[in-house]
Amino acid sequence: MSDTIENLQGNWNYPTAVRFGVGKAAGIGEACRDLGMRNPLLVTDPGLAGLPMIADAVTSCEKAGLTCGVFSDIKPNPVGQNVDDGADAYKAGNHDGVIAFGGGSGLDAAKAIALLVGQTRPLFDFEDAGDNWTRVIEEGVAPIVAVPTTSGTGSEVGRASVITDEANHVKKIIFHPKMMPSIVVADPALTVGLPAHITAATGMDALSHNLEAYCSPFFHPMAEGIAVEGIRLVKEYLPAAVKDGNDLVARSQMMISSTMGATAFQRGLGGMHALAHPLGALYDAHHGLLNAILMPYVLIRNRSVIEDRMSRLAAYVGLENASFDGVLNWVLDLRQELKIPNDLGALNIDDAKADLVGRMATEDPSAGGNPIQLSADEYKDVFLKAVKGDLS
Known part of the structure; x- marks a missing residue:
């Protein structure tokens, strides 16, 4: 079979449910609704926040009958404070799920925010060391729809986030199986720019x-x-x-x-x-x-x-x-x-x-x-x- 854009389309599970192909971003709202979200928080980076693709994602949610907030205060190498601020925005907006939208920084920060919103411990208590992951209150982890805009990190199908601990100048891996997004909307057209x-x-x-x-x-x-x-x-x-x-x-x-x-x-x-x-x-x-x-x-x-x-x-x-x-x-x-x-x-x-x-x-x-x-x-x-x- 020759490679054409028409045959590079499909949905699969391995193990994340992936909805892949040009134009799939129009279904972001539907993916959120399928996970039971009514008011997701879209987390992205400042470079994407003002672009039409973000407005389109919000519109997709509205067409699906949802409301949608946006949080974009994230550094290129996300730091713990970004995650804390995102969790505060999630709670203040009474959100019930996360759209992780962007490259590695946006995806990693969003997944960490989705983890943190339902926890009583600080973020770095969940560093991937020993059995720290067992500290997570699993029912507190928000559902995640991931939308990658670069082709590199693959964070959309990962169970971890890399977040910089600014106080100690070290990158730490935050891990829990429930950090893996439930649905990935992978639209190659989002990488064209x-x-x-x-x-x-x-x-x-x-x-x-x-x-x-x-x-x-x-x-x-x-x-x-x-x-x-x-x-x-x-x-x-x-x-x-x-x-x-x-x-x-x-x-x-x-x-x-x-x-x-x-x-x-x-x-x-x-x-x-x-x-x-x-x-x-x-x-x-x-x-x-x-x-x-x-x-x-x-x-x-x-x-x-x-x-x-x-x-x-x-x-x-x-x-x-x-x-x-x-x-x-x-x-x-x-x-x-x-x-x-x-x-x-x-x-x-x-x-x-x-x-x-x-x-x-x-x-x-x-x-x-x-x-x-x-x-x-x-x-x-x-x-x-x-x-x-x-x-x-």
Whole structure:
């Protein structure tokens, strides 16, 4: 079957109910009504709040017989105060559900707000550590409809949010199974207005999720299978989506790859994210761009234990050189084509906090899924190579 926008439509459950295809955003109100909402709070970021797509979403709710409020006081890397403020807005407006609308920041903040509104503990008491998730008052978690506007984080099908603890300058993962949205409305047309450089960075984030899930040492055969197809979709469609933002087939396939990546990383993430999370907290840099820059340095560090599976991956995605070097060179060529910087220095990140970064990386939950358990000094070494652009 050839790829046409007509056949890139459908509804599926895996496990979230996904309503996918161009034009599906018109059904946001219906999705909310299907979950029993009468007065949802739409949570998004300030950059989207004034755009027609938000007004259209509110109109969709009104057509479904609902009222709808909007909350958009969210930073690009959302912080705990954003979540607290959103929960206050939810309660003040007597809302009964959340529409998580946006890229990673909007989706993560919205899911955390939906969790927090029915709790008696502060947000960071639910950090993904030990059995903290059991502290959640489950019946207090608001129902969620998720509407992604980028193709990168896949947060629309995730059970967690990454929120910055400003007091301690660290990104923390807030987790509970009920944070997974009940319905996803995935409309690739919402991504058409994304600038090329954001399309590139978010697309590389999708690649990092699929790639790290594929390399994870944990046993999850279904996730491994999803990841390799997610990687193939990036290879085939990310350059096209960056080159022509109006290419709805490419936009659709990248939105699918993004969702696949977040489904696959139930198997685990790894060193890219273990480093990207502290760097995002310390330098407020774009998460997808950090992963894109870090990617080859982490692959090289893990080479000794992932070489065989990289050969399998290379064969599956159709690389001429079916080896680790084939995958690495493809990543480097893709980054160059997408104008992704080769080193962290391009983001004004230097080596001044190298010891802190190394230590924070070992403490990040993503570190547990790296193929090699790295020490703080070893993460520091990877970070320094990425600062200098040293691919040796």
